[in-house]
Amino acid sequence: MSDITARGYTHPEVLVSTEWLAAHLTDPNIRIVESNEDPLLYAAGHIPGAVEVDWTRDLNDQVVRDYVGREAFEALAQRSGITRDTTVIFYGDKNNWWATYAFWVFQLFGHTSARILDGGRKKWEAEGRPLTRDRVTYPASSYTAPERDDVTIRAFKEYVLQHVKHGGQLVDVRSPAEFTGEKTHMPEYPQEGVLRGGHIPGAKSVPWARAVNEDGSFKDAAALQAIYQGEKQLDPEQETIAYCRIGERSSHTWFVLTYLLGFKNVRNYDGSWTEWGNSVGVPIAKGAE
Amino acid sequence: MTDYPPRLQTALEDFSFITTRAERQEYLIQLADRFAEVRVPAHIATRPYDEQHRVPACESEAFVWAVPNPDGTLHYYFDVLNPQGLSAMAMSVILGEACNGAPLAQVAALNADLVFGFFGKDISMGKGQGLMSIVTLVAYEARQRLK
Numbered sequence: 001m002s003d004i005t006a007r008g009y010t011h012p013e014v015l016v017s018t019e020w021l022a023a024h025l026t027d028p029n030i031r032i033v034e035s036n037e038d039p040l041l042y043a044a045g046h047i048p049g050a051v052e053v054d055w056t057r058d059l060n061d062q063v064v065r066d067y068v069g070r071e072a073f074e075a076l077a078q079r080s081g082i083t084r085d086t087t088v089i090f091y092g093d094k095n096n097w098w099a100t101y102a103f104w105v106f107q108l109f110g111h112t113s114a115r116i117l118d119g120g121r122k123k124w125e126a127e128g129r130p131l132t133r134d135r136v137t138y139p140a141s142s143y144t145a146p147e148r149d150d151v152t153i154r155a156f157k158e159y160v161l162q163h164v165k166h167g168g169q170l171v172d173v174r175s176p177a178e179f180t181g182e183k184t185h186m187p188e189y190p191q192e193g194v195l196r197g198g199h200i201p202g203a204k205s206v207p208w209a210r211a212v213n214e215d216g217s218f219k220d221a222a223a224l225q226a227i228y229q230g231e232k233q234l235d236p237e238q239e240t241i242a243y244c245r246i247g248e249r250s251s252h253t254w255f256v257l258t259y260l261l262g263f264k265n266v267r268n269y270d271g272s273w274t275e276w277g278n279s280v281g282v283p284i285a286k287g288a289e
Numbered sequence: 290m291t292d293y294p295p296r297l298q299t300a301l302e303d304f305s306f307i308t309t310r311a312e313r314q315e316y317l318i319q320l321a322d323r324f325a326e327v328r329v330p331a332h333i334a335t336r337p338y339d340e341q342h343r344v345p346a347c348e349s350e351a352f353v354w355a356v357p358n359p360d361g362t363l364h365y366y367f368d369v370l371n372p373q374g375l376s377a378m379a380m381s382v383i384l385g386e387a388c389n390g391a392p393l394a395q396v397a398a399l400n401a402d403l404v405f406g407f408f409g410k411d412i413s414m415g416k417g418q419g420l421m422s423i424v425t426l427v428a429y430e431a432r433q434r435l436k
């Protein structure tokens with residue numbers, strides 16, 4: 001952990017290293033949670049003791065475009081053997097993209113005892129650390145969650161509209177081609193049903209993956225400050241809204257700004273471009289910043 | 290469905306009996322584990338691959354080659370450059386085993402929606418579209434030979 005604490009983060013305690021996790025695999029006070037895009041990765045091999053949280057099945061309502069409600073979240077925690085006192089360690093594929101998404105949803109329900117495995121699945125595998133196909137089950141826990149907090153770290157479209165009108169800070173974490181309007185999804189992904197391309201006026205373009213190193217670990221605070229506060233001139237004292245296409249990539253940037261750089265008030269607009277780019281009458285900008 | 294290659298039809302029927310996500314994952318991983326059997330050999334292609342063989346919209350960086358057999362059917366080879374692209378590997382094995390040597394008309398008739406017969410509905414839109422694009426490219430190669 002010394003490496004992490006030396007990187008200058010505002011909240012270094014929110015990250016754990018692969019070394020630390022390897023030494024705590026049987027710690028009864030933690031629960032390791034893997035969250036991926038590829039539905040086969042967990043089953044093909046996961047960190048011993050880890051349970052899976054699938055973003056489509058476990059975190060999203062199956063009918064309404066929204067996250068699960070309190071009861072479904074409680075059921076997820078209970079079948080994962082998680083109590084309100086359990087420290088949940090999230091990790092996953094794609095540089096923890098989906099792990100930070102799960103982390104963010106857990107914060108909507110106030111589960112603050114949560115960490116991210118620095119480097120995620122990529123770094124764990126690269127270091128030759130153990131993976132298993134054995135599925136573990138834990139005794140059902142008792143878990144009572146508060147109602148989902150949609151106010152503190154989440155932004156809805158009307159809120160974003162007001163934010164834009166007042167010249168508030170926005171970070172668009174999609175690829176440059178999505179930002180300019182050339183594409184409506186990441187390169188190599190299908191260009192799916194969004195009627196307009198471009199970005200929310202005033203947004204700064206910082207593709208989410210700029211926050212990580214080649215090995216999947218987070219860049220140190222100085223490097224992150226150089227990007228977000230230096231190059232993009234974002235003020236950590238001002239409210240910031242991050243968005244992407246459906247709110248998953250932006251949860252990664254929300255994590256970086258909130259915990260690693262200590263920005264005071266960061267929200268994730270999970271409606272993101274699939275909502276904004278399909279909405280009637282909302283302002284859109286095209287081209288570079 | 291009845292016009293699909295028989296091995297594909299059988300595989301789809303087998304998967305239709307799967308009732309749990311874990312069981313589905315287990316079968317798909319078993320398929321992905323056999324990816325070496327359909328991976329493109331060096332005498333067909335070496336990296337860096339010609340971009341014309343790249344599967345569009347597949348973020349696992351899948352590639353497909355269709356090599357004519359003496360009887361006019363096709364032998365399909367695949368590669369998946371992302372080592373974590375297990376779903377793309379499983380889909381490649383399914384298609385390779387089912388379509389190699391199959392009548393071109395049957396392969397040309399493949400509907401990309403068959404992906405969901407194997408993977409179920411609980412996959413992301415991006416992942417589903419990528420897998421469907423592999424199917425589409427395999428069928429496209431067969432249609433080109435039918436012209």
